[in-house]
Amino acid sequence: MTNPTLTTMDTPAPDSPSDNEFVTLRVSADDTGSRLDAYLAAHIEGWSRARLQQLIADAEVLVNGRPAKSSQKLHENDEIEVELVSSPIVTFAPENIPLTVVYEDSELIVVNKPAGLVVHPAAGIHSGTLANALAFHFQQLSQQGGTIRPGIVHRLDKDTSGLLVAAKTEVAHEKLADQFRAREVFKSYVALVHGVLEHDSGRIDQPIARDPRNRTRMAVIRAGRGSLSLYTTRRRYDRFTLLDVELKTGRTHQIRVHLSWLKHPVVGDEVYGEGRDKTVRDPQVKAQIRKLGRHFLHAEQLGFRHPGTNKPMMFKAPLPVELEELVATLESSVKAGAGYQVPGVGKNSL
Numbered sequence: 391m392t393n394p395t396l397t398t399m400d401t402p403a404p405d406s407p408s409d410n411e412f413v414t415l416r417v418s419a420d421d422t423g424s425r426l427d428a429y430l431a432a433h434i435e436g437w438s439r440a441r442l443q444q445l446i447a448d449a450e451v452l453v454n455g456r457p458a459k460s461s462q463k464l465h466e467n468d469e470i471e472v473e474l475v476s477s478p479i480v481t482f483a484p485e486n487i488p489l490t491v492v493y494e495d496s497e498l499i500v501v502n503k504p505a506g507l508v509v510h511p512a513a514g515i516h517s518g519t520l521a522n523a524l525a526f527h528f529q530q531l532s533q534q535g536g537t538i539r540p541g542i543v544h545r546l547d548k549d550t551s552g553l554l555v556a557a558k559t560e561v562a563h564e565k566l567a568d569q570f571r572a573r574e575v576f577k578s579y580v581a582l583v584h585g586v587l588e589h590d591s592g593r594i595d596q597p598i599a600r601d602p603r604n605r606t607r608m609a610v611i612r613a614g615r616g617s618l619s620l621y622t623t624r625r626r627y628d629r630f631t632l633l634d635v636e637l638k639t640g641r642t643h644q645i646r647v648h649l650s651w652l653k654h655p656v657v658g659d660e661v662y663g664e665g666r667d668k669t670v671r672d673p674q675v676k677a678q679i680r681k682l683g684r685h686f687l688h689a690e691q692l693g694f695r696h697p698g699t700n701k702p703m704m705f706k707a708p709l710p711v712e713l714e715e716l717v718a719t720l721e722s723s724v725k726a727g728a729g730y731q732v733p734g735v736g737k738n739s740l
Contacts, residue, residue, distance in 0.1 A: 412605060417468040426453065427460035430472065437474070445472065449615050455602065456613070471605070483516075487523035492705050497562040497698050498555055499524070502707040505551040505684040510542055524556055543567055544575075547643065552579070552689025553707050557697070565697035570640065576693035577637040579645055580624070580709060582686035582716065583654040584666040587623055587631045594619045594648040598641040607661060608643045610651045617641045619648045627720045629670070630657065634690075645687060657716075659685040672723065678716045686713055 599614030
């Protein structure tokens with residue numbers, strides 16, 4: 391059999407989508423007529439056919455730039471792009487990394503993740519992640535030897551802080567995952583964006599897919615996956631707006647992509663910020679943004695049904711100190727007489 395052309399991209403920058411691995415395959419004459427899922431299983435080592443089928447269903451696999459079905463028959467010279475969203479075969483070496491535990495019982499744990507902490511090992515990242523910290527934490531609790539695989543159900547970007555739930559049992563993991571798939575989980579974020587939004591509330595219903603011009607970025611693309619974000623204005627400042635953003639879907643970098651598309655990118659976002667940080671005039675505010683070393687996005691609220699009791703649970707995490715300091719600087723400018731609008735004066739677009 392003639393080997394296909396295989397390109398493994400360099401490990402993406404720390405802020406690329408989920409720090410995943412990307413591969414590109416070129417179909418050879420010998421593989422003409424193969425099913426897409428069977429072809430991938432044969433040419434991507436360590437990934438089961440079932441897991442690859444899920445990636446295909448999630449539109450993480452493109453054939454000649456377009457989403458495809460598992461059953462699609464391939465032709466010579468077809469180009470297949472695959473984002474390996476997370477490795478299905480990973481050993482989490484326990485590491486004593488401090489965790490801020492918000493809630494814990496025998497079935498799940500809710501943590502407040504700091505910015506700068508990667509959630510899951512990926513290409514080029516094998517230690518120092520939340521998964522490694524959870525493995526250590528769980529091992530202490532269970533007093534069992536060996537490596538434990540913590541059941542991380544969802545993810546946050548490396549530089550997004552806030553609430554994240556992990557399951558301790560297979561049953562809890564499946565039940566929580568079902569809630570995420572059914573969009574029954576409440577996820578609300580706080581974002582500081584550039585510019586003053588006119589509306590008190592609104593919806594951004596725009597499809598998201600990988601940017602065809604830069605495969606390490608996401609973008610609003612007509613042929614992308616349906617994505618819905620709801621926002622409410624919490625506070626307006628001179629040239630900034632503090633927002634509450636509720637995620638109705640869970641696409642990679644969804645909030646940052648949607649707000650950038652709205653021409654109000656998240657403060658401190660070097661990937662989707664369009665250079666707006668450099669246009670800030672107030673020297674104190676500019677210095678605070680530079681000091682952040684992250685984007686201003688925080689997963690403040692998380693709500694779901696307990697996988698064991700089915701009772702509703704709601705958690706809230708305060709803004710980290712570095713974000714509070716930036717808000718305090720903006721509040722100081724309000725007291726000093728800078729331009730400011732209170733919520734409620736704009737138009738409601740919902």
